[in-house]
Amino acid sequence: MTELEEQKGKSYLKETIHGMLRRCEGWDYSLPCIYMITLVLANRRSKVLGEVVGSSSSVIADNIGDHRTPRTPPPLPNSARCELTELGRAVEECWEAIPQFYPQVQIICKQVMPDHFHGILWVKEPLECHLGQVIKGFKIGCNRAARRLCPDLLVEGAGLFAEGFQDSILFHEGQLAKMIAYIKANPLRLAIKRALPGLFTVVRGVRVQLSARVQLSAIISPITGLPITGLPITGLHTLHFSAIGNRALLERPMVQVQCSRRYFGYKRIPKPGGGMKIARDSAWNPIADFASPEYERLHSRLLAAARHGVVLISPCISDGEREIAREALAEGLPLVTMHNKGFSKLEKPTGRYFDACAAGRLLMLAPAAWPYTPGHKPMARHEATAMNRLCQWIAGEGAATINYRGLAPANIDKIAIAAASKMP
Numbered sequence: 001m002t003e004l005e006e007q008k009g010k011s012y013l014k015e016t017i018h019g020m021l022r023r024c025e026g027w028d029y030s031l032p033c034i035y036m037i038t039l040v041l042a043n044r045r046s047k048v049l050g051e052v053v054g055s056s057s058s059v060i061a062d063n064i065g066d067h068r069t070p071r072t073p074p075p076l077p078n079s080a081r082c083e084l085t086e087l088g089r090a091v092e093e094c095w096e097a098i099p100q101f102y103p104q105v106q107i108i109c110k111q112v113m114p115d116h117f118h119g120i121l122w123v124k125e126p127l128e129c130h131l132g133q134v135i136k137g138f139k140i141g142c143n144r145a146a147r148r149l150c151p152d153l154l155v156e157g158a159g160l161f162a163e164g165f166q167d168s169i170l171f172h173e174g175q176l177a178k179m180i181a182y183i184k185a186n187p188l189r190l191a192i193k194r195a196l197p198g199l200f201t202v203v204r205g206v207r208v209q210l211s212a213r214v215q216l217s218a219i220i221s222p223i224t225g226l227p228i229t230g231l232p233i234t235g236l237h238t239l240h241f242s243a244i245g246n247r248a249l250l251e252r253p254m255v256q257v258q259c260s261r262r263y264f265g266y267k268r269i270p271k272p273g274g275g276m277k278i279a280r281d282s283a284w285n286p287i288a289d290f291a292s293p294e295y296e297r298l299h300s301r302l303l304a305a306a307r308h309g310v311v312l313i314s315p316c317i318s319d320g321e322r323e324i325a326r327e328a329l330a331e332g333l334p335l336v337t338m339h340n341k342g343f344s345k346l347e348k349p350t351g352r353y354f355d356a357c358a359a360g361r362l363l364m365l366a367p368a369a370w371p372y373t374p375g376h377k378p379m380a381r382h383e384a385t386a387m388n389r390l391c392q393w394i395a396g397e398g399a400a401t402i403n404y405r406g407l408a409p410a411n412i413d414k415i416a417i418a419a420a421s422k423m424p
Contacts (some may be wrong), residue, residue: 001292004249010343024167028128029132030131032125034121034122035122035131035168036116036118036179037121037167038116038118039117039139039161039166040115041160042160044115045115047115047119048085049087049112050082050084050088052113052187052194053082070264072356081187082114087146089111090146091142094109094145094296101134102127104127105121105122106121107121107192108180109180111186118182119183120179131167135165139160161186182350193253193348196358200348202244202343204368205240206240207240208239208240210237210393235419239394239417239420239421240368241420243355243366244347244348244357245364246357246361249362249363250336250363253310253398254310254336254394255305256392257302257324257325258314258402259319259390260294260320261319264276266287268289276393286323286410288323295320299323303324303327306333307331307333312325312328313336313337314337315337315338315387316334326352328350334362334395335356335360338365338367338391341371341377342372343366349362367387369420370419385401385412387419388414389413
């Protein structure tokens with residue numbers, strides 16, 4: 001077995017469980033708690049629940065693609081709302097009727113969208129059944145309304161909503177306010193996406209010509225001390241990615257974010273159902289466990305460069321890389337991120353990523369050969385290797401020096417080329 005094949009074999013393979021069917025492992029869904037529920041239509045193209053009207057009056061940074069530091073746009077006035085159809089109003093009524101059948105449940109809020117539904121409910125006392133039974137009853141009511149109002153909508157044996165549901169469980173102080181804000185902002189986010197389709201549409205087959213960016217012989221292997229020669233210096237290779245965001249950022253000077261796990265780490269705490277998760281404060285920011293002097297110097301240098309118009313490019317693998325990317329987004333600085341799985345057709349950034357994308361300050365890249373995988377995808381070593389090398393090549397003169405722990409430079413290059421050389 002070659003070194004390349006050995007690294008590819010170290011992926012963490014397991015059965016795929018789609019988002020609407022995944023539950024929090026080890027959690028008892030009959031327990032009192034606050035849950036945010038998401039349901040999508042079985043046929044999302046039908047958009048029979050309503051239509052978003054009005055506008056966001058969005059003020060987008062006027063220097064997208066410029067070499068100056070992008071400015072953070074002011075808050076967006078919002079007149080966007082979802083104007084419900086008769087069926088959409090019936091779905092609302094079914095949600096509000098849940099406490100009639102389950103007195104232990106209190107409705108907190110809801111948002112009907114053209115092709116999906118969000119709602120927050122509070123289980124105040126233990127249920128005699130799984131939460132799934134509550135959602136199943138809600139779906140039955142919606143199906144009856146659909147058959148009455150839109151008799152041609154439901155096909156034989158299918159319901160209005162797709163199988164299963166997605167849930168988020170409130171575990172932290174301050175999380176409820178974020179849940180409510182997220183739900184209420186759904187019409188605004190859709191209005192922004194419609195106003196800026198070029199920034200929010202998943203684009204396949206984005207090409208990056210290395211010959212225009214860097215003489216690859218200038219990148220020195222930290223292992224051998226010799227120039228990297230895995231690719232022709234004449235630049236015959238074109239790399240292919242899927243992308244979301246402002247592709248003009250690829251035309252600007254870049255510097256790579258690469259931070260050893262020895263330099264910075266987040267605090268971890270046990271999570272319900274087993275395992276560990278990152279600890280967060282009341283504002284939902286991750287809490288640092290340690291930050292070395294090396295990290296502080298790296299952090300200061302990279303953010304100073306970004307404030308002067310240089311774009312940060314990061315695979316966001318280590319805690320330190322994620323923290324620098326998080327601070328860059330919070331400060332309104334330009335960022336390109338690399339992801340270890342492809343994007344779904346309906347993929348969209350969320351939270352600060354959404355705001356940065358709307359302002360033209362973000363580009364999300366995924367190597368074209370890596371397919372979309374629902375849910376969280378654990379990082380395999382060959383993926384981390386490919387992402388680091390691809391970021392080195394794209395950054396050019398701003399590439400970081402990386403210790404690939406014994407991998408031969410030629411095999412490192414092969415792993416990266418295999419990830420980004422195929423058209424989707």
